[in-house]
Amino acid sequence: xxxxxxxxxxxxxxxxxxxxxxxxxxxxxxxxAVKNRYTSGAGGAVTQNMDDTWADCATALRGLGDKIDxxxxxxxxxxxxxxxxxxxxxxxxxxxxxxxxxxxxxxAAGTTAQLAAQGSDAARFTATGxxxxxxxxxxQMAHMHHHHPELLDRAEVALHxxxxxxxxxxxxxxxxxxxxxxxxxxxxxxxxxxxxIEALGLTSRRHLLPQIIDGTQTTHPLSAAAAxxxxxxxxxxxxxxYVDMVMTALGAGVHTGTKGAACSTIGSTGxxxxxxxxxxxxxxxxxxxxxxxxxxxxxxxxxxNMAATLNIDWALRMAADxxxxxxxxxxxxxxxxxxxxxxxxxEPGALLYQPYVSEAGERGPMVNPNARxxxxxxxxxxRFPDMIRAVVEGLGMAARxxxxxxxxxxxxxxxxxxxxRSGALRGIxxxxxxxxxxxxxxxxxxxxxxxxxxxxxxxxxxxxxxxVAEWVTPLLGAPEAPSPALQHTYEALYPAYAEAREAxxxxxDRLAGTRAPHTTQDAPKQATGGS
Numbered sequence: 159x160x161x162x163x164x165x166x167x168x169x170x171x172x173x174x175x176x177x178x179x180x181x182x183x184x185x186x187x188x189x190x191a192v193k194n195r196y197t198s199g200a201g202g203a204v205t206q207n208m209d210d211t212w213a214d215c216a217t218a219l220r221g222l223g224d225k226i227d228x229x230x231x232x233x234x235x236x237x238x239x240x241x242x243x244x245x246x247x248x249x250x251x252x253x254x255x256x257x258x259x260x261x262x263x264x265x266a267a268g269t270t271a272q273l274a275a276q277g278s279d280a281a282r283f284t285a286t287g288x289x290x291x292x293x294x295x296x297x298q299m300a301h302m303h304h305h306h307p308e309l310l311d312r313a314e315v316a317l318h319x320x321x322x323x324x325x326x327x328x329x330x331x332x333x334x335x336x337x338x339x340x341x342x343x344x345x346x347x348x349x350x351x352x353x354x355i356e357a358l359g360l361t362s363r364r365h366l367l368p369q370i371i372d373g374t375q376t377t378h379p380l381s382a383a384a385a386x387x388x389x390x391x392x393x394x395x396x397x398x399x400y401v402d403m404v405m406t407a408l409g410a411g412v413h414t415g416t417k418g419a420a421c422s423t424i425g426s427t428g429x430x431x432x433x434x435x436x437x438x439x440x441x442x443x444x445x446x447x448x449x450x451x452x453x454x455x456x457x458x459x460x461x462x463n464m465a466a467t468l469n470i471d472w473a474l475r476m477a478a479d480x481x482x483x484x485x486x487x488x489x490x491x492x493x494x495x496x497x498x499x500x501x502x503x504x505e506p507g508a509l510l511y512q513p514y515v516s517e518a519g520e521r522g523p524m525v526n527p528n529a530r531x532x533x534x535x536x537x538x539x540x541r542f543p544d545m546i547r548a549v550v551e552g553l554g555m556a557a558r559x560x561x562x563x564x565x566x567x568x569x570x571x572x573x574x575x576x577x578x579r580s581g582a583l584r585g586i587x588x589x590x591x592x593x594x595x596x597x598x599x600x601x602x603x604x605x606x607x608x609x610x611x612x613x614x615x616x617x618x619x620x621x622x623x624x625x626v627a628e629w630v631t632p633l634l635g636a637p638e639a640p641s642p643a644l645q646h647t648y649e650a651l652y653p654a655y656a657e658a659r660e661a662x663x664x665x666x667d668r669l670a671g672t673r674a675p676h677t678t679q680d681a682p683k684q685a686t687g688g689s
Contacts, residue, residue, distance in 0.1 A: 162234035165612050166222065166390075167605030169402060170215060170240035170319055172196060172206075172260065172426065177218040178605035179226050182234060182618045184629035186601055190221030197257070202264025202517055205257035208246055211319065212326045219388040230391045235616045236380070237373060237608035238327065239399035240320035242337060243293035245302070247313040247366075252325055255312045261293040264518040266301035267527035273300060273358060274525070279444070282357035287441060287448025287457075288340040291521040293464075296341045296358045303363060316366040324398045327388075328378040331368040336400035336450045338370045345448045345457055346436050348372075373397035374452045374614045374622065397615045399608030403429050404449050404458055408610065409603030410574035411596070412458060413451055414631050415623075418569030422557055422587065423603075425575035428466035430522075430560040431458040432568065445523050445563060452611050453622040461523050461560030464516035467577050469531065469549050470497070472515050477542065500543035501550060501582045507647040509548035510534040510655055512662070513556050519666075523563035526663065528670040534658055550583055554590030554648065555655045561591060562656075568593045570637065574603045588640035590648045599633040606630075 164187065169176045175194050179187040192214045196206040215238075223229040243261035248254055259265070270292045273279060283289060290297055299316060302309050310316075315331045325331055335348040342358075344351045348370070355364055377395035385392035399405050403423070407413075412421035413433040423429040431449075436457045439448055447460040478488040512532050514520045519527035533548060561567055571593040577583050578597050588595045600606055610625045619625040 162232055164226070164229065164232045165234055165609045165618075166219070166236035167602070167607070167609035167612075168215060168218070168236065168238040168323065169405070169602065169604035169608070170194070170211065170238070170323060171402070172241045172262070175211070175214045175218050176602060176605055177215075177222040178602045178609070179222055179229065180606065180609050182613060184606070186606075188222060188225040189602060189605075190218045190225060192218045192221065196260055196262075202267070204260045204262035204264070206260055208254035208258050208322060211258070212323060215323050215326070216384075216387040219390065223389045230389055233390055233394055234618070235377065235395040235397060235612040236327075236390070237397035237399050237612035238320050238323050239402045239405040239604055239608040240318065240323060242318065242401040242403055243295060244319060245295045245298040246317040246319055246322040247309060247315070248317060248322065248325065248331075249312050249314050252329070252331075255309055258319070258322070259298050262516070262518060263298065264292055264527060266292045266297045267518070269301040269304065270297040270527065273297065274444070276357070278357040282354045283444050284441065285344045285351045285354050286340050287345050287439060289445045289447075289521065289525045291525050292518050292527050293521065294341050295337075296360070299360055299363060299366075300358050303360060310363055310366065313366055315368050317368065318401070320399060320401070321368065324396065327380055327384045327396050329381045330378045332371045332398055333368050334398050334400050335370055335372055336404055338367075340447050340449050342367060345439075345450055348450055371398055372452065373399055373608070373611045377612070377615050395612070395616055397608065397612035399611050400452055401449065402604050403431070403460065403462070404451055405607030406574055406604040407431050407458060407607070408451065408626070409600055409606035409630065410598045411572040411630050411634050413453065413456060414626055414634075416570065419572060420561065420568035420570070420593075421572040421574065423575045424466050424553065424573065424577040424583070424587070426466065426468050428463035428553060428556055428560070429460065430462065430557055431460040432564065433458050440565065442563060442565075445521070445525055452614075459564050461563050463513065463522055463556045463560065464518055464520050465513060466553050466556070467575075469511075469513040469515045469552065470577075473546060473549050497546060497550070498580060498582045500546045504543040504547040506547070506644055507551070507651045508544055509536060509540065510651070510658060511545075511548040511552035512655075512659060513549065513552035522560050524659070526666065528666040530666055530669065532662075550586055551590070551648075553583070554586040555652060557587055558590045558648075558652055559656065559659070567591050571595045572634065573597050574600075584638055585641060585644065588638060589644035590652070592640060592645055592649075594637035594639045596637050597635045598630070599635060600630070
């Protein structure tokens with residue numbers, strides 16, 4: 159086995175699937191990416207073709223083989239993580255029942271509100287540590303049970319995206335402790351909970367829940383069919399990773415043993431988390447997640463924004479559309495490079511922006527499917543750079559809002575996600591949280607996180623702590639301290655942001671009652687994927 163010196167990590171986001179090769183000591187050797195597609199439809203539907211997702215994953219792996227000499231013979235193991243939440247139903251012959259319902263799907267909003275209002279939801283929240291929201295498989299399956307029972311009747315197993323890919327890779331129906339626990343289980347026991355399943359009204363559907371396996375301890379061999387599709391060797395060990403949120407955070411530095419450190423992923427969504435022992439979790443209210451880490455007794459406390467860079471994408475698309483209307487076609491992606499310049503030409507804290515642009519509303523630090531984005535404080539003197547700054551500052555305020563719901567502000571903030579490359583955005587996040595920020599040199603943190611699990615599973619490291627010490631800690635960049643002046647500005651601004659969020663709740667609810675169902679075009683809404 160000495161010639162097997164590569165571990166492959168697969169990270170299947172909402173709009174991009176990546177296959178990344180690492181040396182067994184954590185050096186990134188190459189990557190291959192394939193665009194993933196999803197469809198938006200009436201009533202808040204957002205779906206993805208399951209067969210296409212597997213085909214795209216296989217294409218990404220074959221593409222990696224084109225870049226790495228002798229990849230198949232050199233691969234010691236591969237691991238898979240993917241976008242979280244959502245519902246991927248498979249039936250007879252492991253065939254899809256239909257298109258997967260994604261984490262962006264808003265159809266279960268009414269059912270979610272009804273379940274959350276039940277007296278049994280308090281016990282469900284205590285067990286899972288996770289607020290119920292429209293993203294989750296539990297809410298979506300409950301909605302299907304009442305409104306589309308034929309889907310569940312035809313299903314034999316309910317999977318998440320990574321589980322679906324694992325099934326195609328190995329022929330094994332399984333899920334991992336992270337998604338199983340925060341959706342249907344108890345994070346302390348890392349097992350399903352009958353109490354939780356009953357609270358969701360899904361006792362009669364319990365047979366759809368697959369076995370739970372831990373990818374640091376258990377692998378399954380790559381099937382002959384998957385080997386033919388991917389170009390890898392049959393029998394190669396495959397590890398089922400945890401959900402992409404914690405895999406990305408693990409690869410970016412959420413769990414290095416540094417007291418007070420936290421990690422934020424600023425991608426399509428905003429994911430804010432800190433690592434604690436499972437007996438140190440302090441549940442506050444009914445928001446956020448508790449998600450297991452692939453390390454004994456360790457979990458992450460998490461608050462997530464439904465939309466982070468989705469807000470920036472929306473603003474840039476608006477600008478591009480307007481410019482194109484004048485006869486000068488623009489693609490919104492061409493405007494990304496201008497963001498830092500616009501921020502330099504605008505006044506900090508001049509406007510408030512609530513970054514709730516997702517049609518599914520918000521899930522952190524409050525759960526409200528009716529929450530919507532908006533500017534506060536506009537006057538005739540404001541120009542587009544001011545609005546862009548407010549949008550970016552809104553992401554910083556949302557991060558602070560989420561960490562405030564979990565307790566003290568971080569002492570140090572590790573950043574990952576495409577937006578972390580922006581120096582201006584890093585400065586805003588440092589100033590809004592009051593913490594120095596550090597960015598990992600790790601290019602593909604999500605793929606690295608699940609590859610680390612495979613490294614432990616095959617015995618390359620005795621445990622996750624020793625793997626983190628070599629794969630993660632040395633790649634953390636120098637701390638970037640917050641600007642005192644900017645920090646002072648945001649300290650004064652944040653109370654208004656939080657007050658506006660609370661004051662607008664009845665307005666959002668009233669507006670929700672006036673909205674008519676609509677159909678959107680089958681076009682991507684985001685630049686990078688992940689829950």
